[in-house]
Each structure stands twice: as structure tokens, then as C-alpha cells.
Amino acid sequence: MRWKPSRPIPAALLAAALLASLLVLAPIGWTAVLAWGVGAAGARMLLFRPLVGELLVNTLALISCTAMVATVIATAAAWCVERTDLPGRHIWAVLAVVPLALPSFITSFAWVSLSPALQDFGGALLVVTSSYFPLIYLPVAAALRSMDPSLEETARSLGLGLWQVFARVTLPHLRPALLGGILLVALNTLTEFGAFALLRFRTLTTEIFAIYRTSFDNSEAALFGILLILLCVLCLMAESWSRRQARYDRIARGVVRPASRVALGRLRLPVLAGFGMLSLVTLGVPFGMILYWLTQHNSAATSVAAANLPDVLSATWASLRLALGGTAVTMALALPLGFLATRYDGRLVALLERTAYLSQGMPGIVLALAMISITITLLRPLYQSAFLLMVVYAVLFLPLALVSVRAAFGQVQRGLEEAGRAAGLGWFATVWRVLLPLAGPGLGAAAAMVFVSVITELTATLLMAPIGTRTLAVQVWANTTTLAFAAAAPYAALMAALSLLSAWVLARRFGLVRGV
């Protein structure tokens, strides 16, 4: 690929895209420079100690256990929904995805408030698995749906039983989807902060937070941050590699006919019971606990802090305001980048796009600390401002927005724009009158998804919210850490309701959660 695009890029567009890349790269670079300041000897001293070993073992053990449990649950659930005559499978298909819409620190709050025994590794495994198994379920179910049923039928005719067919044909077909899903789970586990902090489970993220709170030692936190970024980037690289592998795995052309379903027979009740259990654990307990604490009088909770209506309203208002602003800034960064990526070629464009996706590898806590440090040093007036927090949201959710924006722009054929130009419209008029109306719904979906993500974001909000601004997430956090579960409940209920509602609207409007 050549560096120079075949058509010249308008200067304003290029500048906007460069700004987005700069915003992604600056915190990474800053963290790297701070970490570099530790020096080789210092780094060795800080990294090679029992604590770091324990953190790494904790993190890696949790990731592998979660991956194993979630893989088994997600694959079994997806297979039953897509390939058997399971009663009510449309409902189960939706219920298997809903946990994704529930912020994991809300799930964490629910379990912690159910029993303090559910802390540390067991609790973390439970919360992470039930929050993130949909990340494996979704691609596996999609892979099962897109699989040509004659592959399995041919294997049957060649003398293989049901189990052998699953092991020798179905599973290899699911491998890329499984691998991709597992790596996403790993990435999310690496960057998760709120859920682990509430569970008192120590990982790299919670340790970085602890260092920041106790010592303000930037360089040590930065060193752990770089370690975390490296692990995340490794996951991202493996994920993109697994996606490239999957491309060769389809040779059949034409429309896929739906596979015939296996009759469950006597297994029907046990399988139904399994799905019931799954939903009970992933959804029933979180919602049940929120409802339970809502109905408890404040004195029944283990602390005296009480929630009152003005506080709830002001927290809701703060959340909405920040989320709207954050979405606006995110879209302002994603739109030019998405347009550039779909309409221009060359290595520069590819590099700019890839840079934006790099922010997936930056945990919220590392990003927030880097931005705080940058503003304190260089841009003092921005420190503790709502705008800075919105920019951080934008960097965090730029990859999420970019995927959808790119898809929305990609659906509009270039010929239509050329037709607009031929009809005498200028560049800007073409974008305004041809591109935006056509890509509108897709862009709306992108904005809505960013909005949901911002409103459920905890880490950056916790560290960077302007003094006196207490959002819903911050309130849940503050009350749960002081064991005031009843006080946290209204905020948790509002957050759960908001995120479920937005997810539902998104699904209805754009068919993101397609049934069977």
C-alpha cells in the first residue's frame, strides 16, 4: 500500500483525524515516559516482587478460569438455542445477551450485598463470568447460524454420531468465534476495575488505583499501567489474528438454509432447568438484590447513609449531562475518522484508523491517570473540568463508535456521492444532503451505544468528575464501598433501568440482538 492516498484528503478532515489519533496516543506516550523515569533498576525492583507476581497470577488465573467456564456455558447455551427444539428459545436467546447491558460493577454490588463471603477469587469469577459470557455466546451463536448444515449432515452420512460430529466438524467451525470471544473476555477482565474493587479482588487495575490514592506516585502507577497496556495489546493482536483466520473458513456460497433441530426428548427438562439457573444467576440475583435493597428501610442497611430524592435527581442529571456531552465529543472524533477510513485509501489512513482502535488496549484507569497527569502539568485550567472527562470518554469509546460509524458510511455507495457531485453539489453539500441522510440510522445507533457506555462508565468518572459532581455510578460506588447497600440501591436501579432501556431501544430499532 502507498502512503499517499489516490485522492487528496481535505486538510480539515485530516486535521480532525490527526487530533483523534493524538488524543489516543498522548496518554499512552505520557504513561510510557513516566514509566521510563523509573529507570531500569527501579523497574526491576518494582516489578520483581511477590506483590506483582500475586497480581499477575490473580489476573491470569481469573482470565483462564473465566474463559473456561464462560466457553462451556456460552457454547452449550448457543448450541441449545440454535440447534435444538428447546421451548422458548427466542426468549432464552435474548436473556443470554441481556447481562452484557448490565454494568459489571452493578452485578458486583448485588453479589457483595448478598453475601460478604462472595469476595476475592470466587466472587470475581462469578461476576466476571456472568457479565461477560455473552461476549462468547454472541459470536458462537452467529457462527452456528451461518454454518452450512450440510457439513454436519455429510459427517452424519459418513458414519459419525452426534458427539463425534460436534467434536470433528462443529467445534472446529466454532474455533475462530470462540477464540475471538475468549480474547474479548480476557481484554474486559484485564481492564475491569469497579467490579473487582467492590469484591476486594486485587488485580493490576485495583493496584494502580491504590497506588494513586495512597502515594500519588505517578511513575510506579505508570509502570503498572504500561504492563497492563502491553497485556491488552497482546489480546487485541491475537483477536485480530483470529479474525483473519476465520476468513478462510467459509467456502460455501449462496444462502444458508436453516439447520434441522435436534429433538431434546427426555433432556428437555434438565436443559430448561439449566437455562433457568443461568438466567437466575446472571439476571435474577442482580435484579433481585436491587429490588430487595430498594424495599429495605435505610436502617436495615449496614450503614446510616440514606438516599433522598434530591440526591437521586441531581445524580441522574449529572449522569445524563456528562453522557450527552461525552457522546457528542466521541461522535465528533469518530465521524471524520470513519469518513476518512471508508472514503480514502493509503497507508496513512490505515494507520490513523488503527491508532484509534489502539485505545481499546488502554484500561480506563490508566487513561484517566495519564490525562490527570497531563492536565496538571501542561493544561492546568482543564484539570477537574467536565470537558476533560468528556474527552476521556471520547478516547475510551472511540473504537466502539468507529466500528458503527464505519459500517454506516460503508453502506452508502460511493456512486451516490459522485452522483451528488455530478448534480452540482459541493463537497460539504454532498455530505450534508446525501451521505448523512443515508447513513443517519447507523450513526444514530453508534451514538446510542456510546451513550449507554458512557452512562455506565465508572472508573474515569470516579477519578475525574469535577468536585461536587456525583453521578449515578459514583453514588453506587461510594455507598457500596461503605456497605450502605440500601442507599446504593436507588442509584443502581436507575442505572440498570437506563442501560436496559437503551439496550432494548437499540435492539428494537436496529436489530442488534437478533432472535433465532
Place this chain on the structure above:
Amino acid sequence: MADLHITGLRKAFDNTPILRELTLSVARGNLVAVLGASGSGKTTLLRLICGFERADAGTISIDGAPVCGPGLHLRPEQRHIGYVAQEGALFPHLSVAANITFGLPWRQRRVRSRVAELLALVGLPEAYADRAPYQLSGGEQQRVALARALAPSPALVLLDEPFSALDEALRLETRQAVTRALTKAGATTLLVTHDQSEALSMANAVAALRAGELVQVADPRTLYQQPADAELAKFLGKAVMVPGQAMGDCAITPFGKLPLAGSPETGPVQILIRPEQICLVPSGEGYQVSVRTVTFHGSFCRVTLQATENSIPIEALVPGHSAPILGTIVAVRVEGTVMAYSHLF
């Protein structure tokens, strides 16, 4: 290799009958084509034989052993059937060699000579063994799929529209290679297709299926020349229908007195003539018609002819080199025997 017997087979989906009381036999080593338009039930028939679906009634037996009957449903893996799906359905994660040996017991899967043998059987070079399926053309994929189906020496081979996804040139070549391999293997084969020329050129016998019922089972020549009814005649190829008067083994037609194929008829009939049976004769003798349209295809030429302004236009297929000139008057003669249908339609 074995023979296949199907009796009284019935299947309905959501109370819509797909197959009604179907009875069919395939003798050992033969290739029978089930020919039908889409929706005729041919794919359902094949899936019932494979055991992918359960029959509502009727029996299927392979080599005398029942695989499907009242209270009996052998699972697909117990039936020893070689099945070739519409687009080959090669396992994308396995090499050609691993695909071919997929159905063999574990120990035999590593025997390279068997792979080479099977590749040779379907006319592919041995070097293909290590390729991945996506590196093969559609026709090559179909041949590998056939080799895979033949590898465990199945009792019966079933082909589900195996050439429909291929383009014209590849289809002919693949068809020949497949027929050769099946003959060499001595396989008893059932081929399901909607393509008339495929059924007629490949099969020993063709079973014409319509709305879940067999209309006629016959060798390709008989089927084409003496179709059971006019509808089948039109499905099998272009048909010219003219009125006539049957008199036993011949009929009086606008083209003169023509010999009848099939059972003798008397009285008013519709006469089936294939366009290629109508020949232009240079001298003036014969039925006089004027040339209305001429569509030149190279090796042959389609012409429509009309006796008078108001008579029915007749289509004829003539060799390309003797294409008539538009608007001229020519004389025609009908070669061979024709079919007469007494019932009107």
C-alpha cells in the same frame, strides 16, 4: 454396492404433503436420476433416504435391509450412504486429504495411498491432497466431495443437485468426471436434479417427480420421446403441439401422416413433435410454411414457422449452416416417430 427399494413413502410438512405414496427401485450398480422442478419433493426424498428427516409412512430398504419403516428409523450414520451435498460441503478446516478420509476409521485415515487412489478415481492429480478446500474451483470441490463419499465404500451414493452451482463449461466437465468415477466404482447412485439434460445424459433411468408423485420412470430415451403426458413433455424440453387424427399406429397431421410411438390411439389427438424433428427440405415437396423469425446460435438455429397468417407458430431447431432466410417460404418434413395424447389440456 447394493440396490435400493422404496415403497409407499409419505412425508408432509405442516400438513402440506410433500411426498405421496412414492415407490421406486434402483437396481445394483445403476444410476437413477430423480428429475423434478423445485418444490416437487425431490430433496425431501433424498433427505428421507439419508435419514436426515423421518418419513410419515412407507419403507426404505438398502440391499434388502430396511433402514426406515413402521417403528424403524436408522440414524444417518448407520445407513452407509455416501452423500454429496449441493455445494460439496467440504470441511473448510481440513485439507483435501483429510476431507477424503474423514469417514474412515482412525487408523486408515493416515494411509496416503488410499487418498491418491480416490483422487485418481475422480480424476484429480495427487498433488491436490494437501490443498485447502478454498483453493479449489467449484467443480474440483464437487469431485473431492464425491471421493469423500466413496471412500468408506458406501452401499449407496446420493447426489443432491451436485452441479447446479457450477457454470456451464465446468458443469459438463465435472458431470463427465463424476459419471466416470461412479461407473468405475460400480456405485448404485441416486441423483437428484432439476436439470433435464443432466438427468438424461447421466442416468440409466430417470424418475420424473411432480408434486410428490412419480409421473414416469423410464430410460432417458423413452422418457424424452414418449413422455407420459403433455406437461412432462414440455418439462423435458421444447415441444411443438399440433392437432391430429390418430389411426392406430399412425396419425394424420398438418405435416402429413406420421408414425406414432407408444400405444396405438384412435380419434382426435394432440401430437407432440420435438423442434429438432422438424427438418427443412430444399425441394418443394412437404408442408409449406413461411419463416417468421430466425435466431442464430452458431451451431444451431431456432426458427419459428407459420403456415398461414392465423395458424399456430411452430418452433424448429435446424443446424446453423442451413439457417433459412427470414420471410421466405420453405418446405418442412417431420423425422422419426411422434407421441399422441388423446386427452385435451
